[in-house]
Amino acid sequence: RSMPVLSRRALSVKAIASEPRIEVPSSLKGASAWSPVTWRSKPALQQPDYQNRDEVVKACEEIARMPPLIFAGECRTLQQRLAKASTGDAFVLFGGDCAEAFSQFSANRIRDLYRLLLQMSIVLAFGGGVPIVKLGRIAGQFAKPRSAPTETINGVTLPAYRGDIINGPEFTEETRRCDPWRLVRAYNQSAATLNLLRGFSYGGYAGLSRVSQWNLEFMKNTQEGHAYMDIAKRVDEAIQFMIACGMDTNMPFMRETEFYTCHECLLLDYEEALTRLDSTTDLWYGCSAHFLWCGERTRQLDHAHVEYLRGVNNPIGVKVSDKMDPNDIVSLIASLNPHNTPGRLSIIVRMGAKKLREKFPALIEAVQRSGQTVTWVCDPMHGNTETVSGYKTRRYDNVRAEIEAFFDVHDKMGTVPGGVHLEMTGDNVTECIGGGASISEDDLNSRYHTHCDPRLNAEQSLEIAFYVAQRLRQ
């Protein structure tokens, strides 16, 4: 069934490319008293404790003078793609580090994550027969919510590490102090990262004729690497066949790919400084990333993060754990997407497999009953974190089990699984236990590089992609 599937994908890619732009309802313009600063009058959780507010103002003024990192038109295209995912006509792949780090910034690491996301999207598109929307947790994913404001080691208590945009991970008083000028450094790293990503996406690297070259070196002899090469070979054959039929290899879908960025909308000083008015539509956009999401810890209806996000016109998301109540999810959705615009809002569910089977159906039902359109996304990472021999880790089997539960619940409810959201890296790390490579508890200390949550390595990520592809095919 490979040939019909491939041609169906090619056709749908072409179809969505020629669609008209979504018209923004005029009622949204100036509908209520929102501006990029209205969040300031609401309680803002998880914000840094800066000692010198004057320096924060100066750093943010500097960022406010910088160009936007993304453009409003790109956000509108992404929103159309996400709308397709809400009906099963596309599927979304979110992936990247839990937190980007200044010390791990390198062109090779960006390339390897990008390449792995391309590989996974080929596996998913081939299996699912739908276009894959690629969203990197990259070029801005720096700020981290913490469960405790301080950390104590050997009787010494210091402020918690909140991500490189705020302070440093080393356990010293000096690095744990919140430094406003890290905001500017994070902006600059994001700009350089995006520049490379745009080069990869539109400069030929992501062309479909290169599918077989995306296999990472260390993956070549793994089971996943072989399975990938089988698909790559079939893609090459299909392309050769299409060329023989007269297909033009200069078509955009042959030469380039769309790639979008996302991060948690956490640090509101930074987001405000990058909020810009779009000259085409006269609407506000958060220009730090194409897609912003509200974390599980900051999604209170009457607080600052929801206030900020309701006013920007980007596609947005909300993380939802088992603590979410069916009535509250309906109110939250109504506040963030009052016009029920398809693609505007993704609900990113993260509960762990067992709780997901218990609690998710009631959320879906409430949303369905209220007639709200959302794109349902599975984050199988954040409900599955545990500590083993002093390392924060996750078990591959639990990650997979949550995805399985997510698909099973949607099957039962007759609703649509729209995407997956993974913490992953193209590096050959040993941070999550299990998977085909059988990383054991004893391996955790060998290549544990994350400064925050544990990530799936390339092999584990590809293995997840094969599983999801299988579920999409069913």
Ligand code: PEP
């Ligand atoms: C995250 O995505 O890294 C995160 C902190 O998620 P959550 O808000 O779901 O805990």
Ligand code: MN
């Ligand atoms: Mn995380």
